[in-house]
Amino acid sequence: MAEDIANSFLNDFARTKQGNDTIFSCWARYQEAVAQGNDAVNGTIGALLENDGSLAINQTVDEFVRNSPPIEIAAYAPLKGLPEFLDFAVTLTLGDAREELESIGVCHTATASPGGSGALYLAAANYADRGSKVLLRNRHWGPYDGFLAGCGLGIATYPLLNESSGLDLESLKSSLDELAKSQGKVMSWLNDPAHNPTGLSLSSQERMSVLHAFSNAAMANEEVGFTLLIDAAYHMYAKEPHGWAETITDALHDGLEWPANLLITFAISISKSHTVYGLRAGALVTIHPDQSVVDRITTVMGVTGRQTWSASSRLAQYSVAKIHSNSESGAAWSDEKNRLTQLLKERRELFIESCKKFNVPINPTHDGFFAWLEHEDP
Structure with a gap:
């Protein structure tokens, strides 16, 4: 009752x-x-712990957060985010490839969000029509389902792995073609590198194959808008943290055609890269060859944030931007991040070795916080 x-x-x-x-x-x-x-x-x-079980915290970040001026703690941030933070978000996404991508005409924009989850929401709310389906791999982070359902979106899937335990490229291609037959917009979320929950990372060749698959699908369906979203939440703990930006650069130099109806966007998580989970900081970084497209997206994402959470937390944005405005503190952050990456590497190697020793079958696992073994009754 x-x-x-x-x-x-x-x-x-x-x-x-x-x-x-x-x-x-x-x-x-x-x-x-x-x-x-x-x-x-x-x-x-879904956070990194030290060997004693305590939360792993990048001490450089902790120092800057604690020493922030009161005004940076109490004040609102601009609706789209602090300009210094947004600039850093682009660099965190594209790495050393940023300058080269800019020089060959790739434009970019960034919008601050409450964590990587907020960035995913921005994409779900704007890059797909309600009632349509978003393409995911069949093994994915469970909350994706709720984020998409909350925006009136369904899910289509293709296998995480092919029979050779690699990218199932043919299933990806056929899925893109099938969705394009019935939808005016096709968006796919690809959690890479350091996939949650398996730790799987695509190789450079696989990344290149994905880019060509999206480019070809877009050229074959000029009336359909295609969006490839890279969920890069854990990318700073991968062997190739900026592999996607490097692959995009290489592809364009090799003559890959970037159709006007193809958009590439990245959801990044400052929660993970800077171990400030509770401060809820992230960004959606979008790239496209046409500046007018990027300008329109900048407006849309800012309005969406205003209509949803107003402004994202200022403190994390300020602290992170401040750290990376100085080479010395930026290097200190990097040293600590590298320590944590090595910790993860050692754990993964021990886990894989132990699974082999006891004949425990696991999915391929390469980077990040997670590893996964399939079981019918988890």
């Missing part, structure tokens, strides 16, 4: 929301088990 009364206030989509987030539910079970004295391992947390 009480549920019926509650539902009388809720719209149809709200009524579909049931239960707690799976990851946070499992985390609560872990905490309860530890409190009861059980020998439990926390396999759920």
Whole structure:
């Protein structure tokens, strides 16, 4: 009866929301088990821990956050984000390839968001028509489903791996073609490098194949808008953190045609790269050869943010931009980030070695916070 009364206030989509987030539910079970004295391992947390189980925090970032002026803590940020932060977000996304991409005519824009999740929302709310489907790999981060459903979007999938444990390029191509037959816009989310939850990263050859697949699909369907979103939440902990920017640069130098109806966008997470999870900082960085396209997107994303969360948190934006405005503090951040990357590398190597020793089958895993083994009853 009480549920019926509650539902009388809720719209149809709200009524579909049931239960707690799976990851946070499992985390609560872990905490309860530890409190009861059980020998439990926390396999759920989407953050990096030190070997003693404490949260790994980049000490350079912590110092700058704590020493920020009161005005930078209390004041609103501009609706699109602090200009210095937005400039840094582009550099964090494109790395050393930024200058070369700019020189060959690739334009860019960035919008600050509350974490990488906010960047994903900006894309879901603007780059696909309600009622259409967004293309994902069949093994993906679970909250994608909710982000998309909340924007009135469905999901189409293709296999994470082919029979050779590599990119299933043919399935990607056929999926793009199939969606283009029934939709005016086709968007795909590709979590790479350091895929959550497997730790899988595409090779440079696979990245190049993906770019050509999208370029060819766009040229074959000129009336359809294609968006390739790279969810780069964990890219700074990968062997090739800026592999996508480098591949795009190489492809353009090799003569890849960039159709006007193809957009490439990156969702980045300052939560991960700078270990400030609770400060909720991220950005959506979009690139395209036409400046007028980029200008229009800048406006749309700023308005979307205003209509959703108003302005993103200023403190993280200020602190991160301040760190990287100085070569000495930027190098200190990099040293600490490299330490954490090495920690992850050592753990992954030990995990893979142990799985081989005990004949435990796992998905390919290369970078980032995660590794994954398939099981019918997890």
